[in-house]
Amino acid sequence: MDKPGSFMLYAYALLSTINVWAASKRKWIPFSVSKSFLMLALMGVYSLNSSSVSILVLSALFFAWLGDLLLLTANKRMGQRTRSALYQRSYSFVTGGIAFFICHFCYILTFCQMFESSIVWPYRIIIIVVYLYIGIWFYKSFIQDMSGLNKLIKFGIAAYVFVILLMSYSSIWITTPHNSSSFLPLTGSLFFILSDYLLAIGYKTNSDFRYHPWVMACYLIAQFLIIMGLILLGA
Template sequence: MKNNNILWLYLFLIIGVLDLFFTAQGDSDLRIYSKPLIILSLFMYFFQISKVIEGTILRKSMLSALFFSWLGDILLLFPNLFLYGLGAFLMAHICLIIGFKISQNKPFEIGKVNFIKLFLYNLPIYISAAFVYYLIQPNLHEMKIPVIIYVLVIVMMVTTARERYHKTIPESFWQVFIGGLFFMISDGILALNLFFNPFPESGVLVMGTYIVAQLLIVMGIRSHYLSVKA
């Protein structure tokens, strides 16, 4: 069974590399087949390895995040469906926020919160998101409100990942946090390419950081629940 599970992971990596190749070549026709299979294979991998936490909110939230990411990938293949793709990824980030919050030791424990320290820890994330928004906002027009909502949610996703520090095992924290950062970087590059200054390398950079982000997040959540089980 374990060997069968790892095959899904190998499939994810192989299809990811193929999609990067097609992206670099500008072959949009073949990407219609490769892009939807990237997250589908990762979904199947996590579905199989997470049966030990079957029925939990953590598993449901992560599978939902992967499902909405898969849906977003498909929708973003068609430029006229961009807003729907944005909505699908918005739902994916909300699911990730739930998953990141639950995958902590004593997630609902209420303790003292130093808001100044919390703000300073998250400040680089806020500045990065604000800078990208500053660059793209003149060209957003009717997309301004949806993009603002999306930026706020993805910032919340990354800060929730950061707040897992010392609330899970180190490898889980770093995998999830770095994965969240890569997700934010991927979306930032996509936004700059669409609404600020298009550049030919954007497609490969967007997909490369996105693939790494999804893999790190899944492996980080896996590390957490296996450590809890142990």
């Protein structure tokens, strides 16, 4: 890595540390400020260290950054109970979810372009069944019984779960036994799933703040592993 690339990597590490610490201490200002720059720093890491910059990867990080900002707006209005505030919070939450949906879709397209898996068909079927089971289990355990959500919102959450599982599934097809770096995006995708799983637990148990630091830590590790894997693979 050259000096600018290393600087952006250190910046991302510092911002991530501040963000997780602020989440654990419920410090809104350092949390919101650090979160606003995290994906921008990771865009810098990717742009300055990748041998060939992909517009799809930059788009994924851009929509992740946009999703972060929209969800920050939703969190900021969490304690407000006026009709306008509730509407704005719902709007920010939905649009933030759409932004992350697009982020995952960009990653899917990236992985499809890099397809070179040596996994034989019987194992592919087994992997598909495993991901389907995870999706069904997540729907029955969390989405189906979520109180306070209408059917349209539940459908949107189910669609998001589908696309994040598809993103993780598609990352398998760039793995090769002779290149350990090819497993970094897959590992990152699993951290992404874990992050959303912890987020769902926090919502269901009405203890969002308790799980928030772990949600952010898993999310930041996920993005970092995916991007570092793509950099090392020359994507």
